[in-house]
Amino acid sequence: MMSVVVKGGLKIWQRRDRNAQLAIWVSWLAATALFVYCFQLISEKTIWAFVWDAPAQAGDLAARMVPPDWGLIRHLARPIWDTINIATLGTVIAVILAVPVAYCAARNTTPSVTLVRPVALFIIVASRSINSLIWALMLVTIVGPGVFAGIIAIGLRSIGFCAKLLYEAIEEIDEGQVEAVRATGATGAQVSVYGIVPQVLPAFAGISVFRWDINIRESTVLGLVGAGGIGLELNAAITQLHWTQVSLMLLVIIGTVIVSEWVSAKVRHAII
Amino acid sequence: MLRIKGLTKRYRTGDLALKGIDLDVPDSQVMALIGPSGAGKSTVIRCINRLVEPTAGSVALNDTEITVLRSADLRRVRRRIGMIFQEYALVERLTVMENVLSGRLGYVGFWQSWLRRFPQSDIDEAFRLLERVGLDHMADKRADELSGGQRQRVGICRALIQNPELLLVDEPTASLDPKTSRQIMRLIKELCAERKLSAIINIHDVMLAQMFAERIVGLRLGEIVYDGPPNELTPAVLTSIYGEEDWSATIRKAADEDPDSGKDSVVPFERSLSDRDRLAGLT
């Protein structure tokens, strides 16, 4: 990149040369045009009168939400317990299933790069691209409404996430250590246990706790499609316009999420 | 002329870092500040441009009282004080030129700097300085591609392009090899002489301080315990600054290399080309 130009004895300095500058301007222009175009399309589908009315509506809604209906809190214990269970058990299932998938997906441990690895990668992408709510939607039609569908949904959604991070961790391990173990004459399984597992264990634990934290948040909505937890109650309260109950549930959700985030941060801190 | 009176700094942890320092630095004097880690050297120079807020006392640069200034005036006085940092403190992801030009930030408006449209005079000056330190061919390199000595030279350019009246130098040689350390110290000394600049140099290395400074101030536990010429640094003085130790190998004999008698010690500005070759060849 030459951006120092000598012009009539003066050295002109520009941050970039002409072509790079041009490319940047063109990309900005294209990005802006894309944004404006998309906004235009959305704007066509929007009833702007509602939007302008929204602040008033919001004020009205907020007024109806106070004070929260504290009396209900005893009835929320069970839904919150279910929510936490969905997240925890779902994470456990996901973590257990993610290990073999990650092992097959990592370039340095997969049994076959041409056959097994693409399958493992497809499992990861498929699991990651489908939102847990869509998984729940499917599972509710299959296994019926309830906590069970929620657990499986969270599990299926999290396999991809855990496996992706885990296989990246496996690919980043120090090959020297593995080689040293292999040099002792260890079998393949022994190499894994002594050479690979100790290196990825902290990452593995960190990923599990991180995903658990995310899953707490995700499992608060599964009830909307019938998959158990506090979302069920929230949906009912909203459809029946019991706003004081709604506000209490929102507070409970915030509380749970903050606590889980705190726990997850503490545990990750302890591991690293 | 910099005049410091009763400068005191108590950190929020309760540590008293400076206990009423009095110090005058006349124009075009290169002064070295020595002392053990934690003596308050860094705090002294950071209190001068108020990167650290002093607790009490006054700091006046050519009759401008710095300690009472509000934000806009403080920025205006900061641009009159150049600062060179330990470990260079270049913005690593900016190019050499951007780093040097960042020394002009106090003089240009926000949009001008945001669009990198600095006045041509600034750019000329930046090239002149880079040429002076032998780095003008590196203008478009990113700062993190440079070696330690080169980075510190860019740091010197960044400080000098501010057109400062005073240079604050914080451990300029902390992470450089002995040879590069001497080159950098010599460069700072030469540039100060060329521009009639006064400088306060924090430095760990007593020998370098003796070689390149005309005055040495020793700091211990936030108090000045020595203030005098380099050749009066005796083992007794060093003991009072650093504590008991065998100092015989540290103190420079009078007959040793004297920076002022060397033929290339003060290079006039016009000779910058050969100077550049000399510096560029040694990095």
Next chain:
Amino acid sequence: MSISIQTTRHWKKRPLIQRASLRWTLGLGAAFYLALALGTTDVNWNRVWEGLPRGTQFVTAFFPPDFANRWDEIVDGISESLWMTVVSTVVGIAISIPVGIGAARNIAPAPVYYFCRSILTVSRSFQEVILAIFFVKLFGFGPFAGVVTLSFATIGFYGKLLAEDIEDMDAAQAEAVRATGASWLQWINFGVQPQVMPRMIGLGLYRLDINFRESAVLGIVGGGGIGATLNTSFERYEFDSAAAIVLVIIAIVMLAEYSSGYLRRWVQ
């Protein structure tokens, strides 16, 4: 070394947690929790059993999926999801820059810090769908509510990571710029921005990806995008159409992931 004394020394791998009491408490606690959680999970195995044929039906629906039957709706829904993704990512990131700067402890004054942190906490605590329910109430059905939802969620994600990145930056580089007499904005532009920029571009692309995936479910609660179509096809047991939609989503996510990796390398 005492070679002469011939005793057998036992060696066992040292446990991960040194304190025996803590180890047992954690182990038993985990076991107790698992038992309790599994015990209180009601599973209607009859219903599960009944549903299994429907599950196989769903799986077979993928071979082949039915793109044709609802093709127009799929195209409409997917393109609406894509517009929402673009607009919400841009708006969300634009807002999260000031919020993120305000939420960095090392550069923001305390009141600003707490204010911005609380915005981030609220935004991060609620799953997108919960936010969408409220925004649909306020702005009416359609993609606008979805855009507001995703923008708000983007603030929480991007603002928090930006704040953390600023808190982790090299303070010396920023201090050096401040010492030149730079104004606050110049300081941000020269001292802070170059340090956080590369990572933030990568995270922006990542958020684009997340926003697309989330936009696929907002339709379930009326927030626009492909979700409404998907929900309808599930409700009507049109598994082959649902399979088609799911495959389209997977394909787009894969495409986005691939191209964002490419773009990230180009930017760096």
